[in-house]
Structures are given as structure tokens and as C-alpha cells.
Amino acid sequence: MTKLMTVAELMKEKQAEILEVWLEVIDSETGAGARRTDLLMSKAELRTEAKGLADALTLAFAAEDYTDLAAPQFQPAVLLLREISASRARQGFNPTETASFVMSLKSALLQFMQQEFKGDQQHLNNEMTKMNVIIDRLAMVTFETYAITREEVITEQSRSLLEMSTPVIKLWDGVVLMPLVGVIDTPRSQQIIASLLKGIVDYQAQVAVLDVTGVPMMDTKVAQHLISAVDASRMLGAEVVLTGISADAAQTLVRLSVDLSGMRTSGLLKNGIKEALSIIGMAITSKDRAS
Amino acid sequence: MAGAKLTTCPDPEDCFRRPSCLPVTDEHHVQIVRRHALQCTAQLGMSRLSSHYVATAVSELANNLFFHTSNGGEIRFCCLDKAGRVGIEIIAQDEGPGIVDIAAAMTDGFSTNGGLGAGLGGVRRLMDEFEISSKPGIGTRIIARKWLTEAELCCDRKSH
Ligand SMILES: Nc1ncnc2c1ncn2[C@@H]1O[C@H](COP(=O)(O)OP(=O)(O)O)[C@@H](O)[C@H]1O
Ligand SMILES: [Mg+2]
Numbered sequence: 001m002t003k004l005m006t007v008a009e010l011m012k013e014k015q016a017e018i019l020e021v022w023l024e025v026i027d028s029e030t031g032a033g034a035r036r037t038d039l040l041m042s043k044a045e046l047r048t049e050a051k052g053l054a055d056a057l058t059l060a061f062a063a064e065d066y067t068d069l070a071a072p073q074f075q076p077a078v079l080l081l082r083e084i085s086a087s088r089a090r091q092g093f094n095p096t097e098t099a100s101f102v103m104s105l106k107s108a109l110l111q112f113m114q115q116e117f118k119g120d121q122q123h124l125n126n127e128m129t130k131m132n133v134i135i136d137r138l139a140m141v142t143f144e145t146y147a148i149t150r151e152e153v154i155t156e157q158s159r160s161l162l163e164m165s166t167p168v169i170k171l172w173d174g175v176v177l178m179p180l181v182g183v184i185d186t187p188r189s190q191q192i193i194a195s196l197l198k199g200i201v202d203y204q205a206q207v208a209v210l211d212v213t214g215v216p217m218m219d220t221k222v223a224q225h226l227i228s229a230v231d232a233s234r235m236l237g238a239e240v241v242l243t244g245i246s247a248d249a250a251q252t253l254v255r256l257s258v259d260l261s262g263m264r265t266s267g268l269l270k271n272g273i274k275e276a277l278s279i280i281g282m283a284i285t286s287k288d289r290a291s
Numbered sequence: 292m293a294g295a296k297l298t299t300c301p302d303p304e305d306c307f308r309r310p311s312c313l314p315v316t317d318e319h320h321v322q323i324v325r326r327h328a329l330q331c332t333a334q335l336g337m338s339r340l341s342s343h344y345v346a347t348a349v350s351e352l353a354n355n356l357f358f359h360t361s362n363g364g365e366i367r368f369c370c371l372d373k374a375g376r377v378g379i380e381i382i383a384q385d386e387g388p389g390i391v392d393i394a395a396a397m398t399d400g401f402s403t404n405g406g407l408g409a410g411l412g413g414v415r416r417l418m419d420e421f422e423i424s425s426k427p428g429i430g431t432r433i434i435a436r437k438w439l440t441e442a443e444l445c446c447d448r449k450s451h
Contacts, residue, residue, distance in 0.1 A: 185318050217325065217343070219350040220407040248343040255344065256413035257399050
């Protein structure tokens, strides 16, 4: 009896056929995943990825110790899978869809192995175990990369939200308005102060109205951040009028014995704007119909 | 390590019937525990202003866990139902550096890291009951309670 092939040799010899079956498996997977794969990427793209991975896996399957993903033979496959998973995470695939790409190779390979090794159950078992272990571990790599990439995406998104949510608006010559919406934590407060100071300089503002109507809670940290914002603005020669402190927040600040008396505060944004205009010597008056 | 043994909120819909314990190891956890506090006070039927007080107190305690310890800590929320009185209990606990002089730390304006120093005193004034125990090198535990008023008790109480 001739010596049977290993799964690595099988993969090498029948790569083209295996690739076709694998692509069919991916295609035939009935779940919404396969259909979404169609939507999110072209067949040609998928084929290129699968081909690249099949090459890398041929090398991986030949590794002496197939339990050690750190071995050099695994590196091309691991790197490629990281790349693929990262791009899928960014494209909006879900984790199952992402992992099923490499997992679906199992059933494709199995068909060939059963065919090729059918004479020797023991050999089939050995090679199957090896194949399972390798693919499972690689699937873990895809999961890990997927999770890391999604986290990056979320961080990026929240960073851009942060920038979006701190606009400085010119209300009048020398008067700017900064409506604050959402939680003010340390990174956010730095962002707020930076935008505010830039707005004051850009618009040559003498007064900035800081409206906190959209801030859910004022604790001592938030108060401290606001005090810093006022101090920094004053250094640039601009006065700050703080508006939009709710009745609940005002009573809470009293209990916290936070003293905002050094600041100009106004309950309503409307009154704050009035005060801001009066600082620059302007006033809103009703139109004199008689003249 | 404080972070490892912690459980997260089991079920946001029913976060209060069982005592829940949330980790504070990062600054954004402050918002999570603050929102959790509001869910709890809503379930109790606490008034808007009292709920605001409780949420602010929780935020102060959570900020202290983050800013005054290196590994953070945890905040436990319990529903109190004793002898016809209903309330919320908040326990903030850490294995941080501890507080050497508790009386000084409670004084408004005292801060060891450039804060406003009004957090601990503020929590005491926002809540009905306040207990603090701390051992340098061991950690700090702060228990704060707020009870429902008669008026809050007789209108809509969702839990129990
Ligand atoms: N969990 C804690 N662990 C260690 N020290 C703390 C803790 N909480 C508060 N402290 C100490 O008590 C001081 C006062 O706290 P607080 O009133 O909240 O003011 P702040 O946080 O602005 O400093 C802190 O500066 C700190 O030294
Ligand atoms: Mg504090």
C-alpha cells in the first residue's frame, strides 16, 4: 500500500478543486450571512481572499507542531486572516459571518479527505483532528481581530462624535455660543476647552455663552471642568455666561456646596444671550412701529 | 484586582430587585453607574429631585474610585425595605490607598489631587445616611442611603 497523503499534501495537490468547493460552500450557506456576504463584497473579491488563504493554509497544514500558532509556517495564514477579519469588521459583517469564512473550509476539505483517505480510518481521523485544530485556532484569530477592530471603530466613532458635539457658533459680532450636549468627562472637557478657546480667538469674541441644557448631570468634576473653561476664556479676555442649569442641578450644586458665584450664570439661554449682548453694549429691543 | 471578580448588571429591566454590583475601573464607568442609579430610583418611585441627588452622589463616589485609586473599585446597589421604610443603599468599595485623615477628606475644599474637594461632603448632604470606613493600604468603603419620603411611598411604587 502506498503511503497516504497528508492533509497538507492534499491541499497542495487539489488546491484548485478544493477552492471551488469551498466557494460553493460559502455560497450555499443558507443563513442570512451568505446573502449578506453577496451584498457586502463581490464574488471576485471573495475568490481572491479565499485563494490567498488557501495558499497560506497549505503551508500551515505542513507545520510539524500544528498546535503552535506562533510557528513560522502559520504566520502567513494568521496575518492574512487578521487582515481579512479587520476589513470585514469595518465593512459591517457580524462576527459569525466573519468566522464562518474560515470555518466553512472545514466541510469543503472534509469532502476531499473522506474521498482520499477512505481506505484508512485511522489516517483519516489523525488528519481530521489536525485540520480541525488548525482551523478552530484560526477561527479564534478571526474572532479576536474582529473584536479588536470593532473596538477601534467604536473609539473612532466616539471621537468624531465628540468633535461634532462641541461646535462654537457665532451669535453676533464678538459673541459666540457653545451648546454642550452629553456627558462632560476629562477627555471631553479638554475638547470643550480647546474648541471654546479656538472659537473665541477665531471670532474675536468678548463673550462666550456656554449652554449646559444638554448636560445630564453636574457633579463636582463637571463643575470643575466648567470653572476651568471660564478661567481659560478669561485669560483670552473673554467673559463666559453659563446658561441652562436646571432647577434640579442648581439644588444639587448647593448641596455639593459648589460655588458658581464667581461666574455669570443665567437660567435660560434667552437670558444668557441678553446678558451677553449687554456686555458688548448691545440690546435686543422691540421694533418701534411708530417710526 | 478589583475588576476581575465583579459582576455586571444582570438585567437592566430588573436591575434592582437583586442587589447589583458594577465595576468602576474606567472613567466611562461613571456614566454607567450613574444611569444604573437612575434606573433603581425610578423602580423605587423616588421623586425626580431625590433621584437627581442619588445619581449625583453615585457619580461622586464613582469618580473617587476612578481618580483616587489605581485599580478602581465597585459600586453595589441594594434595595432597602425595612419596617415600612423603603430606600436605596449604595456601597462604594475599593482596595485602593485608603484615606489617612477621614475628617480632613470630609472637609469641603480638601483634595489630594487638585479636585474641588466637595465630593465626600456633598454625598453626605445629598443622601440621608452616610458611613465611611477606610484603612490606609487596605481600601475604602462608603455606604450611603436615601429613603423614600412618605409622599413618594404612597404614590406609584413599582417594585415589591
Ligand atoms: N476611594 C478613595 N480612596 C482613597 N482616597 C479617597 C477616596 N475617596 C476620596 N478620597 C480622598 O478624599 C479626598 C476628598 O474627596 P472628595 O471630597 O471627593 O474631593 P475630590 O475628589 O475633589 O478630591 C480626595 O482628594 C482623596 O484624597
Ligand atoms: Mg471626589
